[in-house]
Amino acid sequence: MVTVKQARHPGLEEMTLVAVMGALSDPIRVGLVRVLADGRERGWGELRAPVAKSTLSHHLRVLRDAGLTRTRQExxxxxxxxxxxxxxxRFPGLLEAVLEVARGDDVGAHVGVTDDSNRT
Known part of the structure; x- marks a missing residue:
């Protein structure tokens, strides 16, 4: 039997403004949040960004560690x-404000999914 290591997700009380804002300080990560803002769960293989897969994995881990995303393995x-x-x-209005400004300034627009018609 293979043991699968489960990712740790911070609880609501563990999420800090500094960690969330730090995670959102990179355009790739803002783009990932924009893609995920449609409410759909995405497979990592669906996500497209102009970085190596290992770098994309790093960005996804930063978002998870800050509490912005939830990851599950199947x-x-x-x-x-x-x-x-x-x-x-935890932070009322923060996500919508970030998404609105990111869309207006086109931050993270170079990040998408395999089917770009679903892009936010």
């Missing part, structure tokens, strides 16, 4: 989703 595949409800409960 067999050999990993899936990620935005923790919108948790973020809104």
């Amino acid at each position: 067999g050999t595949r990993c899936f990620v989703e935005l923790r919108r409800e948790d973020l809104n409960a």
Whole structure:
């Protein structure tokens, strides 16, 4: 039997403004949040960014460690989703403000999914 290591996700009370803002300080990570803002869970293989897969994995880990996303593993595949409800409960209005400005300034627009018609 293979043991799968489960990713650790910070609880609501562990999420800090400094960690969330630090995670959002990179355009790739803002782009990932924009993609995930549609509420759909995405497989890591669906995500497209102009970086190596290992770098994309790093960005996804930073988002998870800050509490912005939730990751789950199913067999050999990993899936990620935005923790919108948790973020809104901990930091009311922050996520929508970031998304609005990111869209207006086109921050992270170079990040998408395999089917770009679903891009935010």
